[in-house]
Amino acid sequence: MQTRATNGHDLGKLLILCGLLFGYTSGWTPIVVKNIIQLGPQITPDVTQVSRDGGYSVLLNGQIIWLYDDTECLDRDGKQLSFVSNTAAYAKDANKNVSTLVDFGVKPAGKDNKTGRTNYAILADTTVATGGWIGFSEDELDFNDKRKGIERVAIWPGTSPTPYSTSQAFLFAPLVYVDYQPQDPSKEYQARGMTLISIAASSSGPSVDRQGDLIISGLQVAYGGFSSVLGYTGTAKPQDLNARDVYLFGMTEAGLQLARASVGHLTDFSHYSFWDPTQLEFDQKPPKLDEKDIQKIYLPGTFSSGSIFYSPYFNTFLMIYFNKYVDSTFRIRFLDLNTPVGDDPIWPKQGKRGKGIVPEDVEALVKYAWSPEQELYKSPPAKGGFNYAGMAHPEYFNRQYFAPSLYPKGTSAGERRNLWYGSSLVSEKKAGGDGRHLLLSWTSQLRGGFGSGIYQVQLAKVEFDTIPNNPQGAFPSATVPSSTPTLFLAPSVQGPSVTPAAPSSPHPLPSRPASTALTSAGSAGRTAQQRWKLGLSALFEGCGALVGVLVLLIDWVLNYEVW
Numbered sequence: 021m022q023t024r025a026t027n028g029h030d031l032g033k034l035l036i037l038c039g040l041l042f043g044y045t046s047g048w049t050p051i052v053v054k055n056i057i058q059l060g061p062q063i064t065p066d067v068t069q070v071s072r073d074g075g076y077s078v079l080l081n082g083q084i085i086w087l088y089d090d091t092e093c094l095d096r097d098g099k100q101l102s103f104v105s106n107t108a109a110y111a112k113d114a115n116k117n118v119s120t121l122v123d124f125g126v127k128p129a130g131k132d133n134k135t136g137r138t139n140y141a142i143l144a145d146t147t148v149a150t151g152g153w154i155g156f157s158e159d160e161l162d163f164n165d166k167r168k169g170i171e172r173v174a175i176w177p178g179t180s181p182t183p184y185s186t187s188q189a190f191l192f193a194p195l196v197y198v199d200y201q202p203q204d205p206s207k208e209y210q211a212r213g214m215t216l217i218s219i220a221a222s223s224s225g226p227s228v229d230r231q232g233d234l235i236i237s238g239l240q241v242a243y244g245g246f247s248s249v250l251g252y253t254g255t256a257k258p259q260d261l262n263a264r265d266v267y268l269f270g271m272t273e274a275g276l277q278l279a280r281a282s283v284g285h286l287t288d289f290s291h292y293s294f295w296d297p298t299q300l301e302f303d304q305k306p307p308k309l310d311e312k313d314i315q316k317i318y319l320p321g322t323f324s325s326g327s328i329f330y331s332p333y334f335n336t337f338l339m340i341y342f343n344k345y346v347d348s349t350f351r352i353r354f355l356d357l358n359t360p361v362g363d364d365p366i367w368p369k370q371g372k373r374g375k376g377i378v379p380e381d382v383e384a385l386v387k388y389a390w391s392p393e394q395e396l397y398k399s400p401p402a403k404g405g406f407n408y409a410g411m412a413h414p415e416y417f418n419r420q421y422f423a424p425s426l427y428p429k430g431t432s433a434g435e436r437r438n439l440w441y442g443s444s445l446v447s448e449k450k451a452g453g454d455g456r457h458l459l460l461s462w463t464s465q466l467r468g469g470f471g472s473g474i475y476q477v478q479l480a481k482v483e484f485d486t487i488p489n490n491p492q493g494a495f496p497s498a499t500v501p502s503s504t505p506t507l508f509l510a511p512s513v514q515g516p517s518v519t520p521a522a523p524s525s526p527h528p529l530p531s532r533p534a535s536t537a538l539t540s541a542g543s544a545g546r547t548a549q550q551r552w553k554l555g556l557s558a559l560f561e562g563c564g565a566l567v568g569v570l571v572l573l574i575d576w577v578l579n580y581e582v583w
Contacts, residue, residue: 048492049394050334051352054485056397057445059119061464062086062477064109066123068132068139069094072107073408073463075477078181078189079415079422079438080221084111086121087191088477089176089409090148093129093141098474101129101141105152105174106193108226114441118416118459119479124225125153148172153226154193154217157233171199173212180327180411181219182248184261184283185426186438189219192244192268195234211238214245216286232287241309243268243279243292247328249337250283251382251423259429267382268292269328274312275320278386295386300362319390325409330379332420333455333484335495337377337385340396342410342462350396350410350460357495359389369492376496379423397460397482404465404473416442417457417481445481458482 064070074089091107094100109121129141143151149164149172150156156164160173174196181189195212202208214236220227236243246269253265262284269276278295280302285291293302295318307316314320326341337355342348357371367387371377377384399407415421419437427436440448446457460480467474487494 048488048490049391050354050487050490051394051396052485052488053396053482055483057481057483058400059445059479059481061119062461062479063117063120064123065120066126067093067141068096068101068129069098070123070142071466071474072477073475074106074177075409075461075463076177076180076411077111077413077415077461078183078219079441080183080189080219080226081187082439083221083226084114084415084441085109085181085219085221085226086111087153087177087181089178090174091142091152093144095129095139096132096134101139102144102146103148104143104146105148105156106154106177107142108153108228110221110226111441114416115439115443117444118442118481148174154215154228154230157230159233160195169200171197174198175215178245179247179325180413182250182266183422183426184250184264186422186428187220190231190248190286191217191219192235192242192248193217194242194245195238211242213238213240214242216244235287236289239309240289240306241270241272241277241279243270243277245269246271246276246323246326246341247339249328249330249382249385251380252425253282254383257380257425265382267385269318271323272309272311272317274314275317276323277307277311278318279306300386321393325411327412328385329412329414330377330423331414331455332379332418333453334487335376338412339390340410340412340458340460342408346406346408347398348401348407348410348462349398350412350462351393352396353390353393355384355388356391357384357388358490358492359391361387361389370496374496379420380425397480399460399462399464399478399480402464402466402476404468404475407462407464407478409461409463409477411461413459413461414455416459417446417451418454419448420454442481446483456484458484 062075070091070093072088072091074087076087078085078087086109088107088109089105091104092100093102107123107125109123111118112120112122123142125143126140127144129139129144131137132139146152149168150161152175154175154177156173156175164172176194176196177191178194179191181191183189192214193216195215197210197212199208199210213234215233216231216235218229218231248269249267250264251267253263262282264283266281266283266286268279268281270279279292280295281292292306293304294306295301296303296307296316297318298315311317322343322345324342324344326339328337328339330336331338334354336357339353339355341351343351357377358369360367360369364387366373367384368374372381372384399410401407415438417440419440421438422436424433424436442457442459451457458481460482461477464476464478465473466476
C-alpha cells in the first residue's frame with residue numbers, strides 16, 4: 021500500500037475516533053432495559069382470518085388508530101376472501117387490552133364449506149387494484165386496470181402518522197410499484213414517490229383524505245417515509261399551525277436524510293429545504309438520492325423502519341428502528357444533549373440555553389448528535405423468516421403523547437394530558453412516569469414466500485430501568501406546566517455500537533450491507549475545523565492512560581490509507 025503524510029483532516033478524524041473509543045465505549049447512556057414482556061399477536065375478532073403487515077399507530081380524539089400495509093383476509097382453510105393495499109383499525113379498548121382491534125369495512129364473504137358459518141372480510145367488495153382505506157387516484161386506478169396481473173401501484177402507510185392537533189394527523193405514505201413476476205428480485209418494489217394524507221377519528225371509524233397525488237417524486241429521497249416531527253420554527257413559537265416546522269426523515273441506502281417544511285407548505289416540494297451536514301445548515305438544493313458520501317448524510321447507517329419521538333421519561337428525542345440486517349432486532353438511539361453540534365450559544369450542552377428541551381424543540385434534531393445505536397430488543401422470528409416493520413408506539417403508557425401546544429387554545433396546563441392507555445399491563449400509578457414503559461410492534465412471517473406469505477403483527481412491552489447517574493451531568497428537564505411531573509435524564513455503563521450503512525426498500529428483503537468508514541452521528545459531515553474541535557473535546561473528556569498508544573496505532577493505520 022502507498023503511504024502518505026498525515027494532514028489536519030486526518031488528525032481531526034484521529035481525535036474523533038479516539039474520543040469515540042474512550043468516550044462512548046466507556047461512557048454513558050440513559051437507556052437501560054429493566055424488563056420486556058412479549059404480548060403475542062394482535063387479535064382481530066371481526067374477521068375470519070387476516071394476514072397483514074405494517075402496524076403503525078396514532079392517538080386522535082381518544083381513539084388509537086392502527087394502520088396496515090397489504091391486507092389479505094382468508095377463510096378457515098386459507099382461501100383468499102379479500103386483498104387490499106392498506107387498512108385501518110381502532111384499538112378496541114386500549115386501556116383494558118392493548119392487543120384487540122375493531123376493524124372497519126368488514127363485510128360478509130360467503131359461507132364456510134364445512135361449518136356453514138359466515139366468513140367475514142375487510143373490504144370484500146373491492147380488490148388490491150381498486151381500493152383500500154387510502155384510496156387510489158384516477159390515474160392509479162387506470163394503471164392498475166391496464167397492468168392487471170403484471171404490476172400494480174400500492175399505497176402503504178409505512179410509518180406512524182404525526183399529530184398536528186389532538187384530533188388530526190398527517191402521514192407521508194409511499195406509492196410503490198409492485199412487480200408480480202420480477203426478473204430481478206431486487207426490483208420487486210420500485211418507488212413511485214410519496215403522497216400526503218390527513219387522518220381523523222370519529223365514532224364511525226378512522227377517516228382519511230389525500231392531499232394531492234404525488235407530493236414527492238420517486239427520484240427524490242422519500243422524506244417523511246421514516247418519520248416526521250412537528251414543532252416550533254427555530255426559537256420562535258408561532259401560534260399559527262401553518263407556520264410550524266415539520267422535520268421529515270427519509271431513508272436512503274446510506275442512512276437518513278432530513279428535509280424541513282412549514283405545515284402550510286407540505287404539499288409543495290419547491291418550498292422544502294434540506295439539511296446539509298457539511299455546512300450545518302438547511303439548503304434549497306436536495307441531496308442526491310444515491311448519495312454515498314457519509315459526510316453528506318444526516319445520519320449514516322442502515323434503516324428499514326422506525327420512528328422518532330419525544331420521550332417525557334428521558335426528556336429528549338428517541339429513535340427506535342429496525343435496520344437492514346434482517347436480524348429481527350430493535351435498535352435505539354437518543355438525542356445526546358451533552359453533545360452539541362457546532363457553537364450555537366442557544367443550544368449548548370444540556371439543551372436550549374442549558375435548560376433542556378420540550379417536545380416542540382425540533383431544531384434540537386440538528387443542534388445535537390444522536391448517540392450510537394444500542395440493541396433494545398431482539399424479537400423472536402416465526403417459521404417464515406425474519407421479522408420486519410419494527411415500530412414503537414409512544415401513545416401507550418404515556419399521558420404526554422401530545423406536545424402541549426397541540427391542545428386547543430384555552431386548555432389549562434393541568435388538562436394538557438391525554439388518557440392513560442395500557443392499564444391492564446401497568447397502571448399509571450405504578451408505571452414510574454410517562455414513557456417509562458413502551459409498546460413495540462413488528463411483522464412476523466408465519467409463512468414466507470411472495471404471493472403466498474402469511475403475516476401477523478406481534479406486540480411486546482419494554483420497561484426501562486431507573487436512569488443511572490451521568491458523570492457529565494444529567495440533562496435538565498425543560499420548562500413544562502407545573503402539573504406535569506418531570507424526570508431527569510441520567511447515565512449508564514454499556515457503550516452503544518456504531519453501525520454501517522445498508523440499502524433500504526419499502527418491505528425489507530435480505531441484503532448484504534454496504535460497508536462504510538467508522539463514524540458516528542456526531543462526527544459525520546463536519547468541516548475540518550469542527551472535526552478538530554469535536555475531536556479535542558472528546559479526547560480531553562474521555563481519553564485515559566492508553567491514549568498515547570492508541571494515537572500511535574491509529575496514526576500508523578492512517579498512513580496506510582485505511583480511512
